[in-house]
Amino acid sequence: MNKFKDAEHLFRLAAVFLIGAIAFLVLRSFLVPRSFGQYGHYRGKAFVEIAALPVSYAGHQVCEGCHTDVLDVKSKGVHKGVACESCHGPLAKHADDPASVQPVKLDTAKLCVRCHEANIAKPKNFPQVASEDHSGGAACNSCHQPHSPAMIAGGSQ
Amino acid sequence: MYPNEVELQWSVLIVLYPFLTGLVAGAFILASLERVFRVEAVKPTYRLALLTALAFLIVAPLPLQLHLGHPERSYEMYLTPHGSSAMAMFGFVYLWYLLAVLVLEIWLDYRRDIVVMSQSTTGWKRLVYRALTLGSSNISDRSLQIDERAGWLITVIGIPSAFLLHGYVGFIFGSVKANPWWSSPLMPVVFLFSAMVSGIAIVMLLYMLMCWIRREAIDMRCVDAVAKYLFYTFIIDFSLEMLDLIHRIYEADESFRSLDFMVHTKLYLSQVVIQILLGTVVPIGLLALTQVLKLAERQRKQIYVLAGCLTMIGIFAMRWNVVIGGQLFSKSFLGYTTYKMGFVAREGLLTAIVLTILPFVILWMLVKLLPPWPDRHSVAISAAASAD
Amino acid sequence: MNITRRQLLILLPAAAIAWEHILAGTPEASPNYNMTGHWWGMLMDITKCIGCGSCARACQLENHVPDGYYRTWVERYHVTDWALEYPKVDSPEGGKNGFPAAVEAGGKNFFVPKMCNQCADSPCTQVCPVGATFVSPDGVVLVDQKYCLGCRYCVQACPYGCRFINPQTKTANKCTLCYHRITKGLTTACSEVCPTGTRQLADLKNPNDPIHEFLKTHSVQVLKPHLATRSKCFYYGLDGSVR
Numbered sequence: 001m002n003k004f005k006d007a008e009h010l011f012r013l014a015a016v017f018l019i020g021a022i023a024f025l026v027l028r029s030f031l032v033p034r035s036f037g038q039y040g041h042y043r044g045k046a047f048v049e050i051a052a053l054p055v056s057y058a059g060h061q062v063c064e065g066c067h068t069d070v071l072d073v074k075s076k077g078v079h080k081g082v083a084c085e086s087c088h089g090p091l092a093k094h095a096d097d098p099a100s101v102q103p104v105k106l107d108t109a110k111l112c113v114r115c116h117e118a119n120i121a122k123p124k125n126f127p128q129v130a131s132e133d134h135s136g137g138a139a140c141n142s143c144h145q146p147h148s149p150a151m152i153a154g155g156s157q
Numbered sequence: 158m159y160p161n162e163v164e165l166q167w168s169v170l171i172v173l174y175p176f177l178t179g180l181v182a183g184a185f186i187l188a189s190l191e192r193v194f195r196v197e198a199v200k201p202t203y204r205l206a207l208l209t210a211l212a213f214l215i216v217a218p219l220p221l222q223l224h225l226g227h228p229e230r231s232y233e234m235y236l237t238p239h240g241s242s243a244m245a246m247f248g249f250v251y252l253w254y255l256l257a258v259l260v261l262e263i264w265l266d267y268r269r270d271i272v273v274m275s276q277s278t279t280g281w282k283r284l285v286y287r288a289l290t291l292g293s294s295n296i297s298d299r300s301l302q303i304d305e306r307a308g309w310l311i312t313v314i315g316i317p318s319a320f321l322l323h324g325y326v327g328f329i330f331g332s333v334k335a336n337p338w339w340s341s342p343l344m345p346v347v348f349l350f351s352a353m354v355s356g357i358a359i360v361m362l363l364y365m366l367m368c369w370i371r372r373e374a375i376d377m378r379c380v381d382a383v384a385k386y387l388f389y390t391f392i393i394d395f396s397l398e399m400l401d402l403i404h405r406i407y408e409a410d411e412s413f414r415s416l417d418f419m420v421h422t423k424l425y426l427s428q429v430v431i432q433i434l435l436g437t438v439v440p441i442g443l444l445a446l447t448q449v450l451k452l453a454e455r456q457r458k459q460i461y462v463l464a465g466c467l468t469m470i471g472i473f474a475m476r477w478n479v480v481i482g483g484q485l486f487s488k489s490f491l492g493y494t495t496y497k498m499g500f501v502a503r504e505g506l507l508t509a510i511v512l513t514i515l516p517f518v519i520l521w522m523l524v525k526l527l528p529p530w531p532d533r534h535s536v537a538i539s540a541a542a543s544a545d
Numbered sequence: 546m547n548i549t550r551r552q553l554l555i556l557l558p559a560a561a562i563a564w565e566h567i568l569a570g571t572p573e574a575s576p577n578y579n580m581t582g583h584w585w586g587m588l589m590d591i592t593k594c595i596g597c598g599s600c601a602r603a604c605q606l607e608n609h610v611p612d613g614y615y616r617t618w619v620e621r622y623h624v625t626d627w628a629l630e631y632p633k634v635d636s637p638e639g640g641k642n643g644f645p646a647a648v649e650a651g652g653k654n655f656f657v658p659k660m661c662n663q664c665a666d667s668p669c670t671q672v673c674p675v676g677a678t679f680v681s682p683d684g685v686v687l688v689d690q691k692y693c694l695g696c697r698y699c700v701q702a703c704p705y706g707c708r709f710i711n712p713q714t715k716t717a718n719k720c721t722l723c724y725h726r727i728t729k730g731l732t733t734a735c736s737e738v739c740p741t742g743t744r745q746l747a748d749l750k751n752p753n754d755p756i757h758e759f760l761k762t763h764s765v766q767v768l769k770p771h772l773a774t775r776s777k778c779f780y781y782g783l784d785g786s787v788r
Contacts, residue, residue: 006300009268009293010307016291017256024235032236033692039580041239042679046689047580053725056607057734079740086599086738090606115597115740120647121621121654122595126741159659159706160615160639166697166710226695226715233675233694244698245674334772335668335704414630488706489788491634 056090059083063091066098070147077148078127087111087146108140158492165484165496168504170220172480173512175326175348176473177217180516182323182349183356184210185259185315190386192312198382204529205367206360207263212520214255220512221247223503243329254322258315264289265308267527272296285526323352330479337412338483343401350394355472357387362465363520365458371530377454381447384461387468388444395437398475415490423485423493428478436471440464578728583683584750585722586777587733588759589658591784594743596621596656598640600735605641607723607734614709615639616720617660617735624653624786632786657780657787658744660735661686661707661720662768665775669699669708678717684749684777685722693717704769705776722746749777 004011038044063084064071074080085091087106094101118128131137140146188206190196222228238245264271272294275286324345330336331344361383368375405413420428443464447457481496499505596619604610604617619640623633637644640656647654667686670678677693680686688699693716700708700717711718723733727746731737736744747756759781766783767776780787 006295006297007303008295009291009300010303012291012293013261013264028236031232036237036676039682040679041237041676043676043689043692046679046687046692047681049689049691050687050721050724051728053608055726055729055731057603057726057731057737059726059731059737081742082740083737085603086740090603090734114599114643115595117643119596119644120650121623121644121656123592123655126595128595160618160636161700161709162706164709166700224696226697226710227693230675230692230694233677233692237676239673239676241671242674242698244672244696247674329698333668333672333702335702411630484701488704489634491632491788 055092057085058090058092058095060085062095073145074147077145077150079147079149108146109137112140112144112146158487158494159489162484162487163494165481165494167480167484168224168496169477169481169498169506169509170224170504170512172473172476173220173509174217175323175352175480176355176476177213177220177512177516178323178326179348179352179472179476180213180356180359181210181217181254181259182319183353183358184213184360185319185356186353187357187360187383187386189312189316189319192309193316196382198378199386201376201379201530202360202364202383204266204527205364205524206356207259207266208523208527208529209360209363209520210356211259211263212516212523214251214259215519216512216516218251219515220509223508223512243325243332246325250318250322250325254315254318258311258318262308262311262315263527265304265311268304269296269301270527270531282526320349324349330483335488336483337410338416338486339479341401343397347394347397347401350390350397351472351475353390354387354394354468357383357390358465358468358472361387361461362469365462367524373530375458377457380461381457384444384447384457384464387464388441388448391437391441391444391468395441398433398437412490415486419482419486419493423495424478424482427474428482432471432474432478435467436474440468440471443467577730580682582750583727583748584777585684585727586663586747586749586756586760586779587660587722587736588745588747588756588765589778589780590743590745591655591657591780591782593741594619594656594658595741596640596644597740598643599738599740600658600744601639601641603734603738604720607726608721610718611712614711614718616707616718617658619644619656619658621647621656622654622784622786623647623649624784625649626652629784629786632788634788653784653786655784657783658735659705659707659768660778661722662705662774662776662778663720663722665777666773668702668704668772668774672698672702674698681724685724685727686719687721687724688717688719690714690716690718704772704774747777747779 033043033045035044035046036042039047060083067084070084074082088103091101091103094103113131116128116131118130122128129135135143144150184206187199188203188210191199191203222231225231234245234248238248268290271286271289273296275283275290275294278286327345327348330339330348331341333339361380364383365375365380405416443460446452447460452460484494485496486493501507598619601615601618608616610616617639618636620634620636621640621644625631625633633649635644640658644656663684663686665680665684667680670680670686673679674696675692675694676689678686678688678699695710695715695717697710697717700710703719708717708719710716723731723735726733732746733744736746739745745756747760748754749757749760751757760779763781765779765781767774767779768783768787769776
């Protein structure tokens with residue numbers, strides 16, 4: 001018994017450590033998020049949070065649901081693969097509430113050169129022009145129909 | 158540069174962290190020289206080394222907390238550590254080393270003094286000492302013998318623990334395959350040996366400083382022994398770093414051209430001049446002089462101080478070159494960026510300076526609370542009572 | 546627009562119902578989306594990229610990416626002669642506003658869009674200390690914004706430079722493959738607006754997916770294959786100089 005009396009301080013120390021470990025485990029069970037580990041080493045609820053983020057681009061199928069006349073024109077021209085929002089910008093809000101949210105009118109002089117300005121790095125077979133030489137900065141839709149960009153004799157639309 | 162690479166991710170605080178934990182590991186290894194390997198000569202530095210390690214260990218998490226985007230979420234590392242992440246191990250390795258190794262060893266070594274002081278002091282100090290005794294005032298010979306044995310065991314466990322504490326930091330860098338400046342199996346080993354060098358150097362410097370402050374004679378046998386171990390460790394550290402360098406130059410893989418250019422331009426001052434020349438070659442040369450020539454005591458002291466200071470600067474530069482250097486070049490190997498270090502900012506230079514001074518303040522407090530060297534009056538009593 | 550009122554009365558409700566249906570497709574609310582039924586990837590056809598930057602712009606608008614940081618970007622390469630190791634690359638503002646005229650004539654010039662490679666053996670998820678970033682059962686590498694500490698280890702570990710720390714949320718951020726869109730049956734914002742069909746979402750578990758078919762029948766590459774990240778962002782027509 002004398003031996004244990006001399007090691008008493010070590011037992012007290014061990015008790016302190018044990019209490020600390022138990023406190024940690026108890027605290028942990030409160031603090032770890034409920035959905036953690038559901039699918040892997042992460043919070044399962046994260047999927048719900050990420051998937052619930054708002055959508056800004058409606059997607060061309062939604063546009064085509066209403067704007068069938070534009071679809072008719074576009075599907076016959078070389079822009080048939082270009083999505084509506086590629087030029088018109090994100091319009092999910094307009095799809096949600098078409099009457100009150102109107103898309104912004106586009107300025108073709110600035111819009112079209114984003115793709116069609118001549119650049120050495122663009123694929124050779126891609127239609128590109130040096131806009132200064134081609135039109136002198138005039139609006140592109142004064143000669144081309146944007147939805148189906150063949151030349152229109154005599155002006156726009 | 159990839160567009161997202163222009164801004165550096167890890168700042169000077171992340172340079173400071175391995176520097177601080179390196180000092181902890183190094184100081185502890187020096188202490189273990191006496192305890193486990195029975196190198197009598199370094200005994201005067203034993204307690205100081207432990208207290209130094211503790212002071213730096215307490216400050217070590219602070220640069221990390223200040224760096225995190227969400228320090229209030231840092232407890233998550235304890236709740237859900239990701240088994241595949243070296244960084245997740247930090248919380249547990251740190252806690253283990255702090256509580257199960259360092260605090261325990263200090264407590265066991267000081268317990269006799271703590272009990273004596275819990276009975277002899279007054280006021281709030283008395284309360285602190287009483288709390289530290291954990292309610293037990295048994296300082297019989299047998300209990301002190303048990304303490305001695307337990308302390309020896311703790312130190313034996315503590316050596317690999319110290320390796321782990323700092324080695325994992327090296328692994329954090331060495332395991333990142335995306336970064337060729339870091340990715341290397343040598344990284345943990347290089348970090349560890351440079352940590353030992355810095356730890357031994359700082360204890361040597363602090364011991365000499367404290368003797369000077371206390372107007373005590375410096376035990377030259379002790380300092381000579383410490384300097385000898387510093388010299389040997391430095392040789393190993395330098396060899397490892399040169400091995401890495403030579404290997405890189407010889408193999409000259411995809412990243413070499415980009416890294417080589419970086420070392421010659423952006424990193425020239427901090428790596429070639431400060432780390433290699435001033436921080437490694439010069440101290441090794443100076444220490445070699447003391448080993449080869451028979452120099453007078455005064456000259457040896459001057460050389461030790463100079464070599465020690467240069468070593469500290471050199472090891473800090475090494476951390477800088479690894480952490481900051483690893484982020485100055487693009488992973489495309491086609492570009493470089495610059496580190497814009499703020500001054501008065503959360504991760505700025507001022508913060509780094511404050512965090513470097515803080516451990517010394519804490520050490521001063523620890524030395525007051527747990528004096529490493531007995532009072533001159535009680536030397537006789539201590540000599541009789543303490544087990545050797 | 547030349548829609549008659551009568552047409553509108555019929556079309557509007559139909560479109561509204563379609564939209565509601567799409568919006569209702571949250572993974573747990575709707576039985577439509579089953580995570581284990583998909584394995585998402587991406588195809589980039591370099592031969593078609595015109596460097597218009599529509600993808601980078603759309604991504605920024607769709608995902609509210611702060612200026613100066615990029616979930617996706619476009620690089621322009623200029624390769625002289627046979628020197629594959631030393632291309633000249635530029636990416637002004639990630640290519641969001643297109644590219645200026647080239648300074649050097651000659652050589653090989655092309656655009657390369659970059660994004661998170663959605664690696665199956667992702668090095669970034671391996672190093673996250675708390676499990677804030679992960680590979681979902683449907684193959685998308687996501688970041689849990691509420692759990693991330695902002696330690697930046699994942700940013701360091703990504704070999705492709707696609708991660709960044711959002712200065713507002715102070716957490717790690719990157720391309721989520723528009724997870725909030727693909728789980729509703731939409732395609733990614735970048736693929737939606739890409740005018741030339743360079744970028745196309747691929748479902749590698751769907752045998753009928755045309756992109757999946759393309760991958761099985763054409764020579765495709767991934768970036769940094771030697772790092773064995775099992776990247777799911779496949780490139781067609783990628784030059785050896787691309788880093």
